[in-house]
Amino acid sequence: MDVDKFDIPLMRPRLPNAEAVVPYLSEIDINQWYSNYGPLEQRLRSRFANMFSVGPENVVLTANGTLGLTMALREAAKGLRGLCVMPSFTFAASAHAAVAAGLTPHFVDVDPVSWGLDPDNVRQYLAGLGENVRAVLPVSPFGAPLNVAAWDKIELETGVPVIIDAAAGIDTITPGRCPTIVSLHATKPLGIGEGGLIICEDVDRARELFFHTNFGFRGRRSAESMGFNGKLSEYSAAVGHAALDQWERTRRQNIDCSVLYAEALQELDGIVFAPGSDATFAKSTFNILLPEGNLDDAITFMNAQGIEVRQWWSKGCHREPAFENCSSGELPVTEKLGRRVLGLPFFSGLTAQEIGRVRSSLESFI
Ligand SMILES: Cc1ncc(COP(=O)(O)O)c(C=O)c1O
Structure with missing residues (x-):
């Protein structure tokens, strides 16, 4: 630009200015804890949990939204190749995330009124495409609200995992059993520079995603499941706190x-x-x-x-x-x-x- x-x-x-971030940076100096789920990251998770009336265990913070999507799609695909049914009308990050998760995007048209995927249309699609579909990725068009209950239902009925890309949707998302990913990029309504937020009412699924952000470690330093380095650092969390204050x-x-x-x-x-x-x-x-x-x-x-x-x-x-x-x-x-x-x-x-x-x-x- x-x-x-x-x-x-x-x-x-316009992100929080230095003055607003400094008190949180000073905390980092005192804590000498810079990443790996430090006190600021933990507290930020709790603040987001309160914002969406869920528990901190339902919230996962990530280094950016694309990583959040990628990890959620990897969990959905369970290491198998196949298709990710998604709209073509989205930002390239959605399709890149599917590819990074080992999937091939299969583009479906969007609804002329909502500009997003229509759940009933997708249900029919899934019946036609067969077993090769590993995930569905509805995208919130420019942050507009989605019918999360309808997507949860599709997931339950078809057994195909649904991951919701609500990158610009910090002000519209509704927690559901399907993980919803929000971007905290500087250009998004609640920007922290780079960052991502996952909300998922299914605690087991949220926990898997949490382990995924830390190399698949589950309490001890052994990679026991799929993983990445998807963590949000304490410095980004500091900006996150200042952004939430405002x-x-x-x-x-x-x-x-x-x-x-x-x-x-x-x-x-x-x-x-x-x-x-x-x-x-x-x-x-x-x-x-x-x-x-x-x-x-x-x-x-x-x-x-x-x-x-x-x-x-x-x-x-x-x-x-x-x-x-x-x-x-x-x-x-x-x-x-x-x-x-x-x-x-x-x-x-x-x-x-x-x-x-x-x-x-x-x-x-x-
Ligand atoms: C629809 C959509 N999905 C995913 C992303 C990626 O988010 P991030 O920039 O935090 O990686 C964006 C970013 O603009 C987006 O618009």
């Missing part, structure tokens, strides 16, 4: 920005908001669906006016070179979203005046 090139950049992440304010400012956008754009003909964009949850991007066939022109036009915009999630993972050999169903909705979804500048502190400029630019373009 070239911040200087645009008057209104796409993002301006969360209510960060969240409110984030939502205020969505409200301003919703008001400014509601009467623009031909514009459709991404699912949940006009609602009341904190998000990391603000996406709209443009009228047919003019995305690249819109980007060029708005960039020339000093407004940075981006096509989020590209044209779908199935069009990314790394995944072009993966199988898929028909993907008409994904193709449409790939041609028309535009991410607008979105960050706390974006002013009504700046949003007015974005609106005018969009209006002149359309």
Whole structure:
């Protein structure tokens, strides 16, 4: 992101400043405990547990969201090769995680209203694809809420593990038996730099994931099951505490920005908001669906006016070179979203005046 090139950049992440983090860093100095589930990491887990009304044993912290996804998919696949049924309309990290877990993505189209996988559609798919499917990976589109109960049910009915990628969903997730992974990347609503959060109501499953973050060690230094180094360091946990201290304010400012956008754009003909964009949850991007066939022109036009915009999630993972050999169903909705979804500048502190400029630019373009 070239911040200087645009008057209104796409993002301006703001993490806790040094002053807010220093008390926690001082704790690290006193503890002389730097990683491996130190006191700050343990306390951060408890704070997230309280936030989602689960026990600390239902929470696993990871070095980043992609690692969290990878580990959860590895646990699901149990070392076997096979397919991971997932949307193509997602960030490349979801598909990379499937590949890193030894699986091959099988891309399924998303629902035209929710922009996410439809549980009933996936149920039918699973029946058609047979035993080779090792996991299903629904993705929350830009943090929008998912029907976790429906996914839990699919897992129970079909026996195929479901892992939920809710990278931007810190403000919308609902704990369920399927592990849900949230990214704590700097660009996400609750950013700590790099980090990931897994919430899983099934304590046994959460415990397996916890061991997975530590080389498969289970209390003694012997690799007894699959593992990685997926741990969150004490330094990242320090930023995490400072970020949680400020969360209510960060969240409110984030939502205020969505409200301003919703008001400014509601009467623009031909514009459709991404699912949940006009609602009341904190998000990391603000996406709209443009009228047919003019995305690249819109980007060029708005960039020339000093407004940075981006096509989020590209044209779908199935069009990314790394995944072009993966199988898929028909993907008409994904193709449409790939041609028309535009991410607008979105960050706390974006002013009504700046949003007015974005609106005018969009209006002149359309
Ligand atoms: C849908 C989705 N999944 C996974 C990730 C990966 O998260 P992280 O950057 O924490 O590895 C992202 C990151 O933006 C994402 O958007």
